[in-house]
Amino acid sequence: DGLLAVLPRSTVPGEVSSALLPMGDMNRLLAEESRELREKCTELSTAFPAGNAVASAAEAIRAVTLRHCTEVCGLWMEAVDYIEGMLRKQVIDAIGKEVSPADFADYMVFHNRKLFADAYAPSPFCFAVRRSPKHSPEGTVSIEQTAA
Structure with a gap:
């Protein structure tokens, strides 16, 4: 159905070898x-x-x-x-292992603690939802991590 070409790497001293076709x-x-x-x-x-x-x-x-x-x-x-x-x-x-989204999130929290001073650390995404500044919040919008 198809043809697979396997090219040998160069054995000439000083010649750059590549697995790609010229x-x-x-x-x-x-x-x-x-x-x-x-x-x-x-x-x-x-x-x-x-x-x-x-x-x-x-x-x-x-x-x-x-x-x-x-x-x-x-x-x-x-x-x-x-x-x-x-x-x-x-x-x-x-x-040494497959990284899950939870593992990556934990790494980013650890990395951010080392990278940012406490005063400048990123805060979790959570905002009050209101019709205008004069009204009380009607709810919140947040992005949360669920346990894997």
Whole structure:
């Protein structure tokens, strides 16, 4: 269904090694993809009738092009998911555990205590709701952390 190219890292002394394809190779791959798509569109133009038929060449070309776009987007999503998973694994390995939102909130409270003097420490988000300064509060709006 697809092709996976694994490139060896450079073994030449002094040469910078990279797991990425050189820009010229990437451009050649994109040019080949474009050529194959144009070739397919030409085949469809000869295989399907032109004009106002139920299944015309324009509709066939549109369908093939959109399917190709869907496949490219799917591969892009898989690549991003792979990178995110790899980064997540590295962070978990570096920290030694999976960090929950509660762990992060605790860290920020600890960090803010070290960073700010008591007089300048951030205060919790909580405000009285009133119609105007002349009226009594009708309630409060606050953001609270629930225990995990």
